[in-house]
Amino acid sequence: xxxLKESGPTLVKPTQTLxxxxxxxxxxxxxxxxxxxxxxxxxxxxxxWLGVIYWNNDKRYRPSLNSRLTVTRGTSNNQVVLTMTNxxxxxxxxxxxxxxxxxxxGYIDYWGQGTLVxxxx
Amino acid sequence: SYExxxxxxxxxxxxxxxxxxxxxxxxxxxxxxxxxxxxxxxxVLVIYEDTRRPSDIPxxxxxxxxxxxxxxTINGAQVEDEADYYCYSADSSAYYSVFGGGTKLTVL
Numbered sequence: 001x002x003x004l005k006e007s008g009p010t011l012v013k014p015t016q017t018l019x020x021x022x023x024x025x026x027x028x029x030x031x032x033x034x035x036x037x038x039x040x041x042x043x044x045x046x047x048x049w050l051g052v053i054y055w056n057n058d059k060r061y062r063p064s065l066n067s068r069l070t071v072t073r074g075t076s077n078n079q080v081v082l083t084m085t086n087x088x089x090x091x092x093x094x095x096x097x098x099x100x101x102x103x104x105x106g107y108i109d110y111w112g113q114g115t116l117v118x119x120x121x
Numbered sequence: 122s123y124e125x126x127x128x129x130x131x132x133x134x135x136x137x138x139x140x141x142x143x144x145x146x147x148x149x150x151x152x153x154x155x156x157x158x159x160x161x162x163x164x165v166l167v168i169y170e171d172t173r174r175p176s177d178i179p180x181x182x183x184x185x186x187x188x189x190x191x192x193x194t195i196n197g198a199q200v201e202d203e204a205d206y207y208c209y210s211a212d213s214s215a216y217y218s219v220f221g222g223g224t225k226l227t228v229l
Contacts, residue, residue, distance in 0.1 A: 047220040049218045107209065
């Protein structure tokens with residue numbers, strides 16, 4: 001059974017760096033074609049794909065956020081970390097950690113519950 | 122950057138057929154996927170690889186794709202199918218993925 005759970009601050013100030021951790025179970029990020037990604041959804045708005053790290057350490061980012069985003073493996077084998085710099089109130093959103101299958105061009109088959117991050121001074 | 126375009130809303134009466142479209146220049150080369158999101162919940166995959174349905178999704182959900190347009194069809198839509206629906210795919214080089222803007226389905 002695959003599960004993912006996001007953890008991190010619920011409130012960050014403008015210009016600060018956001019760090020979110022995804023803790024997962026039921027799969028290995030060393031298995032071929034598997035990835036762990038991040039999706040966000042501002043309140044009342046659409047889903048937005050942010051980035052992903054694949055089993056082979058290949059990383060892809062949303063082009064418009066490429067300079068602000070980093071997705072890395074965590075200190076444990078079952079963790080992935082999202083770092084987003086220079087946070088702004090428009091970055092207020094629910095952030096989801098997801099399991100992807102099929103490599104680049106693949107799809108999301110499992111979602112975490114999401115965590116709401118508010119950017120405000 | 123690559124975009125997928127969906128109608129903002131679709132409305133049908135219970136038992137009618139609902140069709141939600143998604144257009145994108147790379148869809149002739151890339152699979153389309155569809156997610157259902159009910160209020161306050163995480164999205165759920167309802168169609169993958171254009172036409173395939175996960176085993177736990179009702180048969181009334183189906184998908185198709187032709188040229189630059191993919192379509193999610195709900196035959197005999199039920200009140201419980203009211204939700205936001207998002208298409209999802211990759212750009213032509215499969216470098217990154219995107220969601221469409223979402224379609225709010227109303228069944229009443």
